[in-house]
Amino acid sequence: MAALAVWLTAAMLAGQPAPPPNKPVVPPLGNSSPEQARVLVQHAADYLQRFGRELAIIEFNRPRSVFNSVSEFNPNGDLYVVMFWANRGGVQLAHGRHPQMAGKDMSGVRNIEGIFVNKEIIKACNTAEGNGWVAFKWPNPASQQFAPRRVYAQKVDEYCIAAGVFVD
Numbered sequence: 001m002a003a004l005a006v007w008l009t010a011a012m013l014a015g016q017p018a019p020p021p022n023k024p025v026v027p028p029l030g031n032s033s034p035e036q037a038r039v040l041v042q043h044a045a046d047y048l049q050r051f052g053r054e055l056a057i058i059e060f061n062r063p064r065s066v067f068n069s070v071s072e073f074n075p076n077g078d079l080y081v082v083m084f085w086a087n088r089g090g091v092q093l094a095h096g097r098h099p100q101m102a103g104k105d106m107s108g109v110r111n112i113e114g115i116f117v118n119k120e121i122i123k124a125c126n127t128a129e130g131n132g133w134v135a136f137k138w139p140n141p142a143s144q145q146f147a148p149r150r151v152y153a154q155k156v157d158e159y160c161i162a163a164g165v166f167v168d
Helices: 002-014 034-051 053-060 117-125
Strands: 082-085 092-095 131-140 145-156 159-166
Touching (some): 034 053, 034 145, 034 159, 053 082, 117 145
Antiparallel strands (some): 082 092
16 A cells, blocks of 8 residues: 555656556666756655655655656656765665665765765765766666766755766
């Protein structure tokens, strides 16, 4: 029943039918723009403010969520939402592609250049503006190569929500 309530809240926001619950999620090879990532984060921020932390964490951790699969919010289906505490180290609350990361301290994750990517994302949330872009190289699942990635992060209360794209 709780899963249905979570889907209903997201579906109400997106105006979309429920995806089949047992169908596996295969990340598409779409090429969303940085602006689409920013807009997705804004929709996720609105969801968090409207429905609260508990439902947001459940929804953002659901790979078939309107935030993490093809939907009005995510037309190419290649974006996904991540959520951290903004001021409690690097504890990840949600990851739209890998929900098993929820609850883990991800502050030590580095890229090939030694950049602590999650610390940088959280730092962008904690600027005076409360949002920002972070650029770094990350393995692109489509090409299996390290590629430039841009992540938009926005602070909402005590949380940091982010989504990113690979750029040429």
